[in-house]
Amino acid sequence: MAKDELGETLHLVGTRPLRPDGLDKVTGRARYGADVSMPGMLWGAVVRSPHAHARIVKIDASKAEALPGVKAVVTRADFPEGLTGENWNLQENTMAGERALYDGHAVAAVAATSALRAQEAARLIEVEYEVLPHVIDVDDAIRPDAPVIREGAADATVPEGSPPNVARYIEFGHGDTEAGFAAADLVRERSYKTEATHQGYIEPHACLGQLGADGKGEMWVCTQGQWYIRQMCSSVLGLEAAQLRVTPSEIGGGFGGKTTIFMEPLSLALSRKAGGRPVKIVMTRSEVLRATGPTASASMDVKIGMTKDGMITAAHAEFRMQGGAFPGAPVDMALYCAFAPYKLPAAQHIGYDVLANRPKCAAYRAPGSPMGAFAVESLIDEMCRELGLDALEVRLKNAVKEGDRASYGPTFGSIGLVETLEAAKSHPNLAAPLGPNQGRGIASGFWFNHSGETSVSLAISEDGTVQVSVGTPDIGGSRASIALMTAETVGIPYEDVRVNVVETGALGVNEPTHGSRATFASGKAAVVAARQAIAEMCRRAAAEWGIDPEAVEWANGAAQPAGPNAGKFPPMGIEEIAAKMGSTGGPISGHHESVPEGAGASFGCHVVDVEVDPETGRTTVLRYLVVQDAGRAIHPSYVEGQFQGGAAQGIGWALNEAYIYGEDGRLQNAVFLDYRVPVASDLPMIDTQIVEVPNPGHPFGVRGVGETGITPPLPAIANAIEAAAGVRMRSLPMSPPKVLAAIRAAREG
Amino acid sequence: MVTVNLWSSLSRFTGGETAVEVEADTVAGVLDGLKAAYPGLAPILDTGVSVVIDGEMATGRHASVAGATEVFLMQRMKGG
Amino acid sequence: MSKIHVTTTVNGDEVEFLADPRESLLDCLRDHLGLTGSKEGCGTGDCGACSVTLDGTLVCSCLVLGVEAEGRQVATIEGMAEGNELHPLQRKFLEHAALQCGFCTPGILVAAKALLEKTPDPTETEVRYWLAGNLCRCTGYDKIIRAVLDAAAEMRQEAA
Numbered sequence: 005m006a007k008d009e010l011g012e013t014l015h016l017v018g019t020r021p022l023r024p025d026g027l028d029k030v031t032g033r034a035r036y037g038a039d040v041s042m043p044g045m046l047w048g049a050v051v052r053s054p055h056a057h058a059r060i061v062k063i064d065a066s067k068a069e070a071l072p073g074v075k076a077v078v079t080r081a082d083f084p085e086g087l088t089g090e091n092w093n094l095q096e097n098t099m100a101g102e103r104a105l106y107d108g109h110a111v112a113a114v115a116a117t118s119a120l121r122a123q124e125a126a127r128l129i130e131v132e133y134e135v136l137p138h139v140i141d142v143d144d145a146i147r148p149d150a151p152v153i154r155e156g157a158a159d160a161t162v163p164e165g166s167p168p169n170v171a172r173y174i175e176f177g178h179g180d181t182e183a184g185f186a187a188a189d190l191v192r193e194r195s196y197k198t199e200a201t202h203q204g205y206i207e208p209h210a211c212l213g214q215l216g217a218d219g220k221g222e223m224w225v226c227t228q229g230q231w232y233i234r235q236m237c238s239s240v241l242g243l244e245a246a247q248l249r250v251t252p253s254e255i256g257g258g259f260g261g262k263t264t265i266f267m268e269p270l271s272l273a274l275s276r277k278a279g280g281r282p283v284k285i286v287m288t289r290s291e292v293l294r295a296t297g298p299t300a301s302a303s304m305d306v307k308i309g310m311t312k313d314g315m316i317t318a319a320h321a322e323f324r325m326q327g328g329a330f331p332g333a334p335v336d337m338a339l340y341c342a343f344a345p346y347k348l349p350a351a352q353h354i355g356y357d358v359l360a361n362r363p364k365c366a367a368y369r370a371p372g373s374p375m376g377a378f379a380v381e382s383l384i385d386e387m388c389r390e391l392g393l394d395a396l397e398v399r400l401k402n403a404v405k406e407g408d409r410a411s412y413g414p415t416f417g418s419i420g421l422v423e424t425l426e427a428a429k430s431h432p433n434l435a436a437p438l439g440p441n442q443g444r445g446i447a448s449g450f451w452f453n454h455s456g457e458t459s460v461s462l463a464i465s466e467d468g469t470v471q472v473s474v475g476t477p478d479i480g481g482s483r484a485s486i487a488l489m490t491a492e493t494v495g496i497p498y499e500d501v502r503v504n505v506v507e508t509g510a511l512g513v514n515e516p517t518h519g520s521r522a523t524f525a526s527g528k529a530a531v532v533a534a535r536q537a538i539a540e541m542c543r544r545a546a547a548e549w550g551i552d553p554e555a556v557e558w559a560n561g562a563a564q565p566a567g568p569n570a571g572k573f574p575p576m577g578i579e580e581i582a583a584k585m586g587s588t589g590g591p592i593s594g595h596h597e598s599v600p601e602g603a604g605a606s607f608g609c610h611v612v613d614v615e616v617d618p619e620t621g622r623t624t625v626l627r628y629l630v631v632q633d634a635g636r637a638i639h640p641s642y643v644e645g646q647f648q649g650g651a652a653q654g655i656g657w658a659l660n661e662a663y664i665y666g667e668d669g670r671l672q673n674a675v676f677l678d679y680r681v682p683v684a685s686d687l688p689m690i691d692t693q694i695v696e697v698p699n700p701g702h703p704f705g706v707r708g709v710g711e712t713g714i715t716p717p718l719p720a721i722a723n724a725i726e727a728a729a730g731v732r733m734r735s736l737p738m739s740p741p742k743v744l745a746a747i748r749a750a751r752e753g
Numbered sequence: 754m755v756t757v758n759l760w761s762s763l764s765r766f767t768g769g770e771t772a773v774e775v776e777a778d779t780v781a782g783v784l785d786g787l788k789a790a791y792p793g794l795a796p797i798l799d800t801g802v803s804v805v806i807d808g809e810m811a812t813g814r815h816a817s818v819a820g821a822t823e824v825f826l827m828q829r830m831k832g833g
Numbered sequence: 834m835s836k837i838h839v840t841t842t843v844n845g846d847e848v849e850f851l852a853d854p855r856e857s858l859l860d861c862l863r864d865h866l867g868l869t870g871s872k873e874g875c876g877t878g879d880c881g882a883c884s885v886t887l888d889g890t891l892v893c894s895c896l897v898l899g900v901e902a903e904g905r906q907v908a909t910i911e912g913m914a915e916g917n918e919l920h921p922l923q924r925k926f927l928e929h930a931a932l933q934c935g936f937c938t939p940g941i942l943v944a945a946k947a948l949l950e951k952t953p954d955p956t957e958t959e960v961r962y963w964l965a966g967n968l969c970r971c972t973g974y975d976k977i978i979r980a981v982l983d984a985a986a987e988m989r990q991e992a993a
C-alpha cells in the first residue's frame with residue numbers, strides 16, 4: 005500500500021475505481037455542449053470571411069432580415085467600442101471590425117427559428133470586401149516588407165525599427181555562450197520548422213446563450229473554464245460579470261482550445277437583439293478548423309556546443325512564431341521549455357511573436373513546448389550520433405536536478421528528470437530488437453504546470469456523505485481523482501463522495517482546467533476544505549462529549565478521543581455527526597479559495613520505434629513508450645490516459661497534421677478527411693511507466709500530468725526516422741512525400 | 754534589498770542591467786519598485802508577469818520576498 | 834421546404850417525426866426525437882461520433898437523410914443497455930478507463946458492438962481497422978482497444 009509523504013498509509017489514492025461520471029458517458033446520457041435545448045430557442049449561424057485579409061466595405065443584411073423566421077442579425081456595430089489590450093483582441097476575433105484578418109474570421113451572425121433557416125439567412129447576408137495582400141508563413145510575415153496586419157500591434161517589448169508584424173520580443177539567457185562554444189569539441193547550428201496544428205477535440209464548440217434587455221443572462225457552453233467565458237463575454241459585450249451565469253456542459257475535449265471565447269458572445273448578442281430568446285450556436289467542423297484553436301507555427305534556429313564526451317557547453321536559440329492575426333504565439337514558453345531538461349553553463353534565447361493572416365492561436369497542451377523540443381531534442385540527437393554517443397546517457401549526463409539553475413533562469417525545486425530517464429533506460433522496450441528500416445528514437449519533454457485561481461466548497465450531507473463543488477470541468481477523470489483525495493482525507497468510501505462541476509453562480513472565480521491544474525489545484529483545495537469540515541466535526545463531537553475540541557482527533561471517518569486523558573468515548577462516526585448537525589449548530593462544510601502554491605513541474609522521456617518504408621516514405625510507429633513523472637498518481641488509469649493521449653497527439657503533429665494554405669491564403673484542409681488526426685489503425689499500444697517523485701507542494705504529491713506528454717513525440721519520431729532511414733527531418737509534418745524526397749536526395753547525394 | 758533578475762531584453766529599460774536591486778518585502782513591492790526606478794518597464798509589468806521566488810512561482814502580489822535568495826521575472830505562464 | 838412525415842423504429846420503439854428533406858438522420862435523432870447520445874463531430878462521415886446501425890448495418894448517421902429512415906430499424910447508443918444492465922462493452926469501457934472526455938464513446942461503442950456481432954473473436958489489428966473511422970482525440974486508443982478485446986473475450990465465454 006502506498007504511503008504519503010508523512011508516512012501515512014493510503015487506502016484510496018493510487019487505486020483505480022470506476023469514474024463517477026462514467027455511467028452517463030457510456031449510455032449517451034451525458035449532456036455536452038450541443039445536447040441541451042430550451043423553450044423558445046433560436047439557432048444561430050455565423051457569416052465568415054472567405055478572404056485571408058480584406059477590408060469590409062459593406063454588410064447588407066436586408067435579404068436575410070426579410071426571410072421569415074429570422075429574428076436577429078448582428079455585426080461588429082452591435083458591440084461596444086473602446087476596448088483595449090487583450091479584451092480588444094478577443095472582441096476583434098469574435099467579430100471582425102474594419103477588416104477580416106483571416107479566412108474564416110466572423111463578420112456577421114444571424115439567429116432564426118431553425119438551424120436550416122439560420123444557415124439560409126447567413127448565405128443571404130451580402131458582404132462586400134476589398135481584398136488586401138496577405139501573409140501566411142512566419143518567415144514571410146517577419147520580413148520588413150510584409151503586408152502589415154495591424155499598425156501599432158507591437159507592445160513595449162519590441163525594439164524600435166523591428167519589422168512591422170513583430171508584436172512581442174523576448175531575449176534571456178545566462179553565462180558566456182561564446183566561451184562555451186569555444187570550449188566545445190563539436191558545435192552545430194540547424195534550422196527547424198513546425199506547422200500549425202489544431203487541438204482537434206472531437207466535440208465542436210457549442211453554446212446556448214440567453215441575454216435580456218436588463219443585462220441578465222445565462223449560458224450553457226462546452227468550455228474548459230466557465231469563469232473565463234463569463235469574464236471574456238462580459239468584457240467583449242460590456243456586461244456586468246455577476247449578471248451572467250455560465251454553466252459548463254460536459255466537455256468533449258479541449259486541450260487548451262476551449263479556454264477562450266469564439267462564438268459565445270455572438271449567441272448573447274443575438275439573444276439580446278431577439279428579445280431575450282435563447283440562441284444556440286454549434287460550430288461545424290470546418291468552422292472549428294478555420295476559426296478556432298489552432299496552435300502557432302514556428303521557425304527556429306538552434307546552436308549547441310558539446311564536448312566529445314557529451315557535456316553541453318553552450319546553447320543558443322532564436323525562435324520565430326506566428327499565432328495568427330493577434331499577439332500571443334507562445335514563443336516565450338517555447339524558449340523557456342526548449343533547454344529545460346539540461347544543465348547549461350551558458351544559454352541565450354531570442355524570440356519573436358509575429359502576426360500573420362491566420363486564426364488567433366489558442367493554447368494547445370504545453371503551449372510552445374513541443375516546438376522547442378522538436379528543435380533542441382533533434383539537434384542533441386544529431387550531435388550524439390556524430391560523436392558516437394548514447395543519446396540517453398548524454399541526457400542523463402546533462403540532466404537537471406533539484407538545486408540546479410534552469411535554462412530559463414530560476415533554480416529548480418524537487419524534480420524527477422533523472423528518475424524518469426533511469427526508468428526509461430531500464431524499460432524492456434529499450435532492448436527490443438529492431439529489423440531493417442527500423443529505428444529507435446528518444447526525446448525528453450518538460451512542462452511547468454500551472455496553479456491558478458481556485459475555489460472549492462465541500463459540504464457534509466445529512467447522511468454523512470460528502471459533496472464537493474469544483475469549478476474545473478472534468479475533461480479526463482478529474483472528478484474521480486478529486487473524489488479519491490477527498491474520501492482519503494475524510495476517511496470514507498470513494499462512493500460516498502460526489503464531485504460536482506458547478507456553474508459560475510455557485511463558487512468564486514476559478515481558472516479553467518488548463519495548465520494541468522485540475523487534480524493539483526482543485527484537488528489541493530478540496531483537501532483543505534475537507535480538513536476544515538473535519539475540524540468542525542471534531543468540535544461537534546467534543547461538544548457532545550463535553551471535552552475540549554483539542555482533545556478530539558479524526559481517524560477512519562470518525563471523531564475519536566485523542567489519547568487516554570481525553571476521556572473514554574466510543575468513536576463518533578461521520579454519519580452520526582451528520583445526522584445530528586441540524587441540532588448541533590447547523591450545516592457542516594469547508595471551503596477553500598486561493599492560488600495554491602507549489603505546482604510541481606513534470607518531466608517525461610519517450611522512446612519510439614518506427615519503421616520507414618523506403619519506397620513510399622511512410623513511417624509506421626511500431627512501439628511507443630511514455631515515461632513521465634506524475635508526482636503521485638491519484639488514479640493511475642487516468643494518468644496513463646493522459647500520457648497516451650498526449651503521445652498520440654504528438655505523433656499526429658509529427659507525422660500528419662498541418663494547416664495547409666493555398667496561394668489565396670485560404671485553409672485547404674478544413675475537414676477531418678484532409679486534416680488527418682491519428683486513427684486507431686495508425687497507432688500501436690502506447691506503453692506507459694509512471695514515475696513518482698512526490699511534489700512537496702501538494703498534500704498527496706501530485707504533479708500535473710496533462711501536458712508534458714505531447715512534447716517529446718515530435719523529436720523522438722524525427723530521431724527514430726533518422727535511425728531507420730538515415731535522413732534527418734527538420735520540418736514537420738514528416739509526411740510520406742517529405743520523407744521520401746529526403747531518402748531520394750540522400751541516395752543521390 | 755532584493756536582487757531581481759530580469760529577462761535580458763528588458764535591460765533596454767534599465768540602462769543595460771539584467772539584475773537590479775529593489776527595496777521591497779513583497780512581490781507588489783518588487784513590481785512597484787521596478788516601475789518607479791525604470792518607468793519604461795511599466796507597460797510590460799502591467800500586462801502581467803510571473804515572479805519566481807527561490808524556484809517557486811509566486812501566487813500573488815503579497816507573496817514575501819524577504820529573505821529570498823533568488824527572484825526572477827518571467828513572462829506570464831498558463832498552459833493548455 | 835415542406836416537411837416529410839417519417840415513421841421509423843428506434844431502439845425497438847416506433848417513432849414519428851417531421852423531417853426537412855435536407856436534415857440528416859443524426860439531426861432528426863437529436864433535434865426531433867431528443868436522442869442526443871449520438872454526437873456530431875464532423876458532419877462529413879470522417880469521425881464516427883454519429884455511428885448508429887440502420888437495419889443492422891453500421892452507418893454514419895450524419896451521412897444518412899432523416900427521410901431515409903422511413904420503415905427502417907435504427908439502433909443508437911441509447912438502446913445499448915438493457916434497462917440498467919449494461920452491455921459488456923459499456924462495462925469494459927468503464928473498467929478499462931477507455932474514455933476521457935467521453936464524446937467519442939457512444940459512436941465507438943455502437944461501432945464496436947457491430948464488429949463483435951460479426952466477428953466475435955477479432956484480433957487487435959481487426960479492431961484497430963474496424964474502428965479506424967471512429968476518431969478519439971483523448972485516449973490514443975490504447976485503452977479502447979483493450980476494452981473491446983476484453984469485452985469480446987467475456988462475450989465469447991458467456992456464449993460458450
Ligand code: FES
Binds near residue numbers: 872877881882894895
Ligand atoms: S459526425 Fe458523422 S462521421 Fe463525424
Ligand code: FES
Binds near residue numbers: 968
Ligand atoms: S475520449 Fe475524448 S474523444 Fe475519445
